[in-house]
């Protein structure tokens with residue numbers, strides 16, 4: 240095994256181009272488990288810890304350009320306002336020690352259906368900034384997850400950052416597990432209201448081979464909110480609409496039975512999470528709308 | 536490969552390190568610092584917790600090569616670090632005390648425990664764990680001490696919820712956690728009184 244330690248982003252890209260099989264290591268919270276248990280013996284480890292750019296974030300055109308290695312702990316602390324869904328999701332990851340090391344770049348690299356960043360990114364809207372010596376491309380988050388633990392990166396590409404759209408309304412993230420800390424999701428649900436475009440977006444984790452959106456549910460709810468004039472009148476959403484939304488979210492799942500839960504349980508739980516997160520976000524939207532005097 | 540880094544304030548050099556080796560392995564097997572424990576090697580138990588550039592991390596999940604040039608504090612360094620903190624805090628308030636501590640005397644804020652640590656007294660958190668009976672088999676203790684010590688540095692008056700959150704990455708199979716909670720509350724209270 241060789242340990243490559245690029246001191247800059249350009250060096251890292253060059254190393255990845257020269258050794259496309261090299262395994263990048265950021266926080267190591269996925270990679271080191273595999274190495275410790277002999278599940279993986281990469282020929283090259285490509286250490287990203289010395290690349291300061293990956294630990295920074297900046298505002299770009301309505302998005303936060305979040306460096307790939309920014310640890311969850313910093314997202315929770317500093318990006319609550321801009322990225323509330325991702326900040327909530329970050330807080331549910333593992334433990335303080337893991338959140339101090341692991342970040343969204345590694346979560347995307349692993350692309351586990353249970354990764355907590357994914358539903359939040361899907362709901363908020365995001366692009367993955369992938370770069371190689373050939374150039375940069377922005378991969379829409381909807382096209383990023385290509386299969387169980389597979390993603391759209393080319394062998395010579397690294398994730399420089401993820402551009403997450405700044406929240407223009409309330410966002411929520413909710414996860415089912417056996418306890419509060421150190422829990423891989425049985426299933427998870429992210430919801431973002433987008434009052435500016437009058438749309439709603441979702442993200443579902445651990446209930447299909449990849450993280451997915453519940454598009455039919457989104458379309459149904461967006462149409463219902465429009466028809467009811469609810470974005471303007473800020474009324475409570477009728478229970479039948481909430482129920483239909485929850486049922487459509489459950490129907491968007493394609494879960495499996497495993498040690499953490501049965502497919503039936505997962506489908507049911509996603510419906511419950513959809514209903515709860517919709518209630519929370521809508522209550523919060525009505526609250527802020529009332530403060531701004533928009534709602535009668 | 537060779538890895539150079541600082542452990543508990545001292546420069547260290549580890550030789551013949553395998554590229555896939557963890558920081559935990561280097562500390563225990565190459566540098567003779569067995570305080571950090573190996574219980575799971577998968578980030579679940581926290582018994583290998585150390586501070587990397589000040590931040591608590593699972594040393595079993597840090598690749599040895601990633602610590603090149605960086606600073607690590609293990610449970611073996613807690614007493615020294617506590618003394619340094621006390622020196623910093625004492626500056627301007629009690630110069631005599633600061634001088635006494637700077638002279639390297641055994642009078643740490645805890646004042647006891649020289650038997651277990653020939654070169655240093657126990658840190659206040661370590662002393663509190665003993666006084667509260669928070670140690671049974673002791674395997675989880677080093678990780679808990681590092682995590683608790685870091686929290687108290689950041690947050691001198693933690694609520695119970697703060698303590699639970701800060702220690703949520705550390706498993707204990709023996710105590711049922713109540714005595715551990717007592718110990719951290721005790722350390723916080725003593726810190727508040729300046730004992």
Ligand SMILES: Cc1cc2nc3c(=O)[nH]c(=O)nc-3n(C[C@H](O)[C@H](O)[C@H](O)COP(=O)(O)OP(=O)(O)OC[C@H]3O[C@@H](n4cnc5c(N)ncnc54)[C@H](O)[C@@H]3O)c2cc1C
Nearest residue numbers: 263265266267268269270333341345346348354355398578
């Ligand atoms: C005890 C424990 C509990 C966990 N609990 C959770 C949890 O609750 N929720 C959750 O979502 N995850 C959890 N995880 C998994 C892990 O912490 C996350 O997936 C984390 O986001 C990984 O980030 P990292 O920086 O540590 O990744 P690494 O381990 O460094 O890398 C992960 C993968 O991404 C690739 N990679 C990293 N950076 C880049 C980059 N810039 N460009 C291209 N590829 C890259 C690596 O090659 C590797 O394939 C847990 C892990 C442990 C050990």
Ligand code: FES
Nearest residue numbers: 575576578581595
């Ligand atoms: S040995 Fe590192 S967390 Fe258990």
Ligand code: FES
Nearest residue numbers: 672675707708709
């Ligand atoms: S005292 Fe035995 S594991 Fe905690």
